[in-house]
Amino acid sequence: MTVATIGDWQVSVDEEGFMTDPAEWDEGLAQVLASQIGLTLDEQHWKAIQFARDDFAANGETPTLRRMATAGGIPTKEMFALFPKKPAKKMSYVAGLPKPQGCV
Amino acid sequence: MKRLVILGAGTAGTIVANRLRKRLDASEWEIVVVDESRDHLYQPGFLFLPFGGYKTDEIRKPIRPTLANGISLMVATVEEVVADSDEVVLGDGTRLHYDQLVIATGTTPQPSEIEGLLGTEWRKSVHEFYTFEGAVALRDKLESFTGGRLVVHIAEMPIKCPVAPMEFAFLADDHFTKLGIRRSTEITYVTPLSGAFTKPIASAHLGGMLHERDIALESDFVTEKIDDDNKLLVSYDGREIPFDLLVTVPPNMGAEFVERSGLGDDLRHVRVDPGTFQSVYHTNVFAIGDAANLPTSKAGSVAHFAAHVFVENFVDHVAGRPMTQRFDGHANCFVEAGAGKALLIDFNYDVEPLPGRYPWGRLGPLKLLEESRINHFGKLAFKPLYWNVLLPGRPLPVPTAMSMAGKVQPEISEETKQEVTM
Numbered sequence: 001m002t003v004a005t006i007g008d009w010q011v012s013v014d015e016e017g018f019m020t021d022p023a024e025w026d027e028g029l030a031q032v033l034a035s036q037i038g039l040t041l042d043e044q045h046w047k048a049i050q051f052a053r054d055d056f057a058a059n060g061e062t063p064t065l066r067r068m069a070t071a072g073g074i075p076t077k078e079m080f081a082l083f084p085k086k087p088a089k090k091m092s093y094v095a096g097l098p099k100p101q102g103c104v
Numbered sequence: 105m106k107r108l109v110i111l112g113a114g115t116a117g118t119i120v121a122n123r124l125r126k127r128l129d130a131s132e133w134e135i136v137v138v139d140e141s142r143d144h145l146y147q148p149g150f151l152f153l154p155f156g157g158y159k160t161d162e163i164r165k166p167i168r169p170t171l172a173n174g175i176s177l178m179v180a181t182v183e184e185v186v187a188d189s190d191e192v193v194l195g196d197g198t199r200l201h202y203d204q205l206v207i208a209t210g211t212t213p214q215p216s217e218i219e220g221l222l223g224t225e226w227r228k229s230v231h232e233f234y235t236f237e238g239a240v241a242l243r244d245k246l247e248s249f250t251g252g253r254l255v256v257h258i259a260e261m262p263i264k265c266p267v268a269p270m271e272f273a274f275l276a277d278d279h280f281t282k283l284g285i286r287r288s289t290e291i292t293y294v295t296p297l298s299g300a301f302t303k304p305i306a307s308a309h310l311g312g313m314l315h316e317r318d319i320a321l322e323s324d325f326v327t328e329k330i331d332d333d334n335k336l337l338v339s340y341d342g343r344e345i346p347f348d349l350l351v352t353v354p355p356n357m358g359a360e361f362v363e364r365s366g367l368g369d370d371l372r373h374v375r376v377d378p379g380t381f382q383s384v385y386h387t388n389v390f391a392i393g394d395a396a397n398l399p400t401s402k403a404g405s406v407a408h409f410a411a412h413v414f415v416e417n418f419v420d421h422v423a424g425r426p427m428t429q430r431f432d433g434h435a436n437c438f439v440e441a442g443a444g445k446a447l448l449i450d451f452n453y454d455v456e457p458l459p460g461r462y463p464w465g466r467l468g469p470l471k472l473l474e475e476s477r478i479n480h481f482g483k484l485a486f487k488p489l490y491w492n493v494l495l496p497g498r499p500l501p502v503p504t505a506m507s508m509a510g511k512v513q514p515e516i517s518e519e520t521k522q523e524v525t526m
Contacts, residue, residue, distance in 0.1 A: 065326065066260070067370045076326065080340045086298075086324060 007032040011096075018092060018099045022056060025096030034094045041094070045082055048074050049095045062092045062100040106133050106422075109192055109202035111182055111359075113139035113167045115147075115495070116393025116407035117208030122497035123415045125172045128422070136176045136200070138192070144170050145236055146490060148404065151268055151440065153239040154246055155279050162487070164236065170495050182209070185365040187386045204422060207367070207374050207391040209359040211264050211402055213238075217355040218259050220330035229335060230350045233272065234264070242351065246279070251288030252348030255337060258295045259327050260355040261302075262371075264394050264402035267449070269293070269353050270300065270310060271440040276351075277317045278442030292320040294337060294345060299323055303456035305514065306449055309473050313441065356402070358395050373397035378453070379430030381414055390414070400433035400453055408494060409434040412504040434506040436462070438483035446479035448472050452506040458513060463502045465509035472511065 004013045009032070011024045019025060030049060034041050041049075051072040055063045065088050068074050076087075083090035088100045108124065110117045121137050128135070149163035168177055181195035185205065192200040213234045215221045221230065231245055232238040256273045263269075273293050280286040293300070293314055299307035300314055300321060314321050328340045330350070337345040358372035367374050367383060374391035375384045378398050383389035391397075392414055393407040400406055410431050417427035433453030440446045448470050449457035461468035470482055493500060 064370065070370055076340055077328070080326075085341055087326075 006036075014098070016099065019096040020098060022053065022096050025053075029096065030094050033096070037090055037093065039083065039090070039094065044074075044078070045094075048072065048079065048082060048091055052091060052095045052097060056095075056097050062088075062095075062097040064088065064100055105131075106203040107201060108133055108135045108204045108206070109200060110135065110137045110206045110208060111139075111185075111192065112208035112210060112393075112395065113137050113141075113144060113171065113177065114208060114210050114393065114407075115404045115490075116210075116395070116411060117206070118144065118167075118170050118495045119408060119411040119497050120206060120208065120392060120414060121175050122172045122495065123411060124418065125174050126497070127415060127419050130174050133422075134176070135174065136178060136202075137171060138178045138180055138182060138194070138200070139167060140179065140181045140195075142167055142179055144495075146487065147265070148486065148490070150233050150236065150239040151265075151271055151275070154233055154242040154272075155275055156243060158487075160236075160240065165491070170491075172496070182359065182361045183364070184361050185367065185389070187365065187367070187383075187389055190388065203388065204418075205389045207359075207362065207389065207395050208393045209362070209395050211356040211358050211371075211373065211394040213263075213354040214357045215352075215354040217357070218327060218330060218352075220332050221352065221354060223330065223332035225330070225332040225335065225350075229348060230330065230332065230352065232352055232354060234268075234353060234356075245349065249285075249349060251280075251285040253290045253292070253346055254349045254351065255292045255294060255345055255347040257325075257327070257337060257350060257352040258297075259352060261296055262402055263353050263356045265437070266302070266401050266403075267310075267437050267439045269295075269351075270314070272351060273319050274313070274317065274442040275440055277319060290320070291318070292322055292345060292347075294322040294325045296326050297323060301457075303451070305459075306451075306457040306473060309459075310439070313475075317442075356394075362395070367391075369397050371397075378433065380417055380427050381410065381431070382427075390418070398431075398433065401435040401437065403435055403437055404490075404494075405437060406433075406435045408500070409504050411497075432505050434504065438479060438486070440480065440483060441475045444480050445475040445477055446483050447475050448479050448482065450506060450511075455506060455508070455511075458511040460511035462510055463507075465507075468510070 009029045012020045052063050065076050069076050079087040110121050143164050144167045146163045149158045152158050183193040227241050231242040233242050256269050258269050280289045300311035301307040326340045328338050335347050362368035362372045374396050376391050376396045381390045381392050394402040413429045413431045416429050421427050436450040438446050438448050450462050451457045459473040462470045462472050
């Protein structure tokens, strides 16, 4: 685990650059993280990010695409439109959450 | 008299029932196992069945003889667990009281979760091998297959035995080569993961094995639907993969009653403490094996290692003592590579599969992350061990906790690290 400097922020990240402490995140940082991967955040992005962070706080896990659709009300098709190509990874990156598990 | 109810007589439920029967005083504890079937299926055999590897009676045996004396078996479906009143409601409305409950109802492929999967091509050009019926149907299909585009597909993770689809691709490559139709067959391996496997070192190694066998890898494929009119696999990012034969692994989900009882996650896997398997909601409810939402592979080996930890803890738990053991997520899997060879991977929650030797350090004799004949014989030797040693709950001569002895941590080059190129 290392500390990375992103814009004006100093945050703990894993070897792939995903933040490891959601408490170090704020909305300004999210905009910097988004711009790093070529995204500009609009209202729908914020809705997804907010659900993911609330869900993480409640369950201790980054929601999967399935959970974003069933519990968050954001269909997978829309997640692909918001975060092209790799929605689960991109969303967790911007939301300051660990990379979604699911893959074991 | 107190009652322990175990739901499910698969690998995990059977091992736990048999081991606990030896450890819990029969004058104090009744053990009742509930399963919807009268038969126990040797699920690792489903991989070989399509290639004519096993006979059906080697794979399916009656449950009753697999359970020790002093264990009651009820053949029934489960409607709901009412944890507030410590009761299981069965399909016929019977309410079964428990003092302690163990859920071991596994995880099951759900083809209805993918649009178009159960369409006109189901069991014609669209197959699966995660059920007994599916494996038999695929065997019949392969007998008349003369070449074309074979697509091996994972719809969504997690799935049980996560290496099985890749093994299927390797065995198909070998099978078609022997039949002389490999050159007229294209094989594509389609996965929602970013590489061949989840962890970087094994992913690089297994990816190399696909490449050597001329099996194309299509990664990060999040399946939107099957277009059965045009025989296409379609992803959310607009990719289309044509097939003549699709062998798919549908999303795996836990039993429906888990959801109805409010015990599970979105895939109906029971939410538990990954160290003790205790429900996060109820102190006298546990889930073991594939039914639990553990962050490790869903595999028989995990059920076996987990059962050891669980039984020790459970004996303390019912005596009112704290549970002192914690499961490390230990898994090991033989990976059939075709041509009479296999490799072995061994890992846990924290340590990814590494090269080296197993189980006795440098003595091996099994090789980790390397194809060898002895690993293949290890895999075949497992079937009699499963029925005669593992299920009865007798000890296997391998350590429960994962060990670093014999493992080698290679230098990870920048390329093998799964770079998040977003």
